[in-house]
Amino acid sequence: MRADARKNYNHLLSVARDVFMEEGANASLRDIARRAEVGLGTLYRHFPSREALLEALLRSSFEALATRADELQKSGDSADALMLWLQEIIAFTHEHRGVIAPMVNAIEDPNSALHASCITLRAAGAALLARAQADGRARADLNGSELFDLIAALAWLREQPSHAPRADRLFSVIAGAILEIPKKSKARSHPGIQTKECP
The missing domain is CATH 1.10.10.60 (Homeodomain-like)
Structure with a gap:
């Protein structure tokens, strides 16, 4: 150039x-x-295209999120690792308002400039989920595509001013639906999850 x-x-x-x-x-x-x-x-x-501009702007952030997932694969607790990465990717989409819609669309469009990056992110989340499932810490009937859909739903919610105050509470609800809490510790809340009352 x-x-x-x-x-x-x-x-x-x-x-x-x-x-x-x-x-x-x-x-x-x-x-x-x-x-x-x-x-x-x-x-x-x-x-x-808009997607090409977004890809150029967000490429380093996407790479950092994928690298972060790889790092978390080596952390001690697979459930904590999964929940922490979910929180971080949702925070990323919140900081980049409106980006979740093109990301979701790009997953289904191989011609999108964002497709490869979003597929990589979905695979990173799926790997964290698979590790937690192998450890018996996450429900076995959830897959990486569904996990990405949950991320998209929670990210969209944070963008809506009237619903944003409930975002943390709903994250806890969704996290509870994803995780399999060992029977002996069911009474204890997961350390990576905040529990708040809905206003």
């Missing part, structure tokens, strides 16, 4: 990051180009 093209690419990424943080993942691409003081054609030459 020529020096001037690289400069435009990096500038567009910087402006897009600011706009998406302010307005969410559905922000106008035309507005991004306008704020970057380039033509819309220049934006599309670098990023032919």
Whole structure:
């Protein structure tokens, strides 16, 4: 890439990051180009779709979440590892408002620029789930696709102002549905789960 093209690419990424943080993942691409003081054609030459722009912006975060899952595979308690990763990926989607919808769509669309990253994330979560299932700590009838759907549902909930106050409570409910608590410790709450009363 020529020096001037690289400069435009990096500038567009910087402006897009600011706009998406302010307005969410559905922000106008035309507005991004306008704020970057380039033509819309220049934006599309670098990023032919919204998904391509999001992938460029979020690639390092996706890689970090996948790496984090690999690290947690080696942690002592498989149930704690699974719950911690769920909390972290939901927090990530909350910080990047509106990103959960394109992520869910990308899973089903092999042509999406986000497809590979989202498939990798789903596989990372599925591996943590499989480890917890092998240890008898998670219900055996749940699969990685369903786990990703639960992440999407909880992430969407956090984005809704009227429902967000119940997000922690519902995370605890969902976590309780995923985990298999050993009989001898059923009376003790899981250390990675906060229990709150719904307001």
